[in-house]
Amino acid sequence: MGPLAPQSDNGPIRYTHYLTKGLIMHEMSIAQSLLDIVTSEASRHNAKKVVRIRVRAGELRGIVPAHLNHFFQFVSKDSIAAGAELDIEILPVKARCNPCDTIFDVEDFNYQCPQCKDKDVETVQGLELMVQDFEAC
Numbered sequence: 012m013g014p015l016a017p018q019s020d021n022g023p024i025r026y027t028h029y030l031t032k033g034l035i036m037h038e039m040s041i042a043q044s045l046l047d048i049v050t051s052e053a054s055r056h057n058a059k060k061v062v063r064i065r066v067r068a069g070e071l072r073g074i075v076p077a078h079l080n081h082f083f084q085f086v087s088k089d090s091i092a093a094g095a096e097l098d099i100e101i102l103p104v105k106a107r108c109n110p111c112d113t114i115f116d117v118e119d120f121n122y123q124c125p126q127c128k129d130k131d132v133e134t135v136q137g138l139e140l141m142v143q144d145f146e147a148c
């Protein structure tokens with residue numbers, strides 16, 4: 012039994028349930044955070060309605076844009092951001108090689124430098140999660 016294995020004998024079902032629930036909470040809580048950021052900033056500027064929100068999310072965040080959009084429409088329905096268009100840009104994973112400074116795209120979790128083949132690298136893009144900007148009136 013691995014560390015994530017369920018505690019009961021009807022395990023596999025509960026395990027799946029746990030993962031599904033975790034996934035929903037993940038995007039639901041991100042949607043709620045986005046809403047909080049945008050509505051507080053919009054009311055500070057006396058905006059009446061938020062029409063468009065641009066979000067940048069690193070690929071490693073594992074966000075499915077359609078899911079995030081779905082949850083955002085749900086949490087925002089009684090707010091000034093109701094019906095706002097959510098424009099989600101997924102940023103691909105990039106790493107920088109420490110020995111030779113090469114910045115390269117990481118594909119299929121291959122963190123080896125294509126230039127010098129070293130594996131002493133740092134992720135420089137792919138973990139972001141931010142509201143780039145938004146439009147309101």
Ligand SMILES: [Zn+2]
Nearest residue numbers: 108111124127
């Ligand atoms: Zn290198």
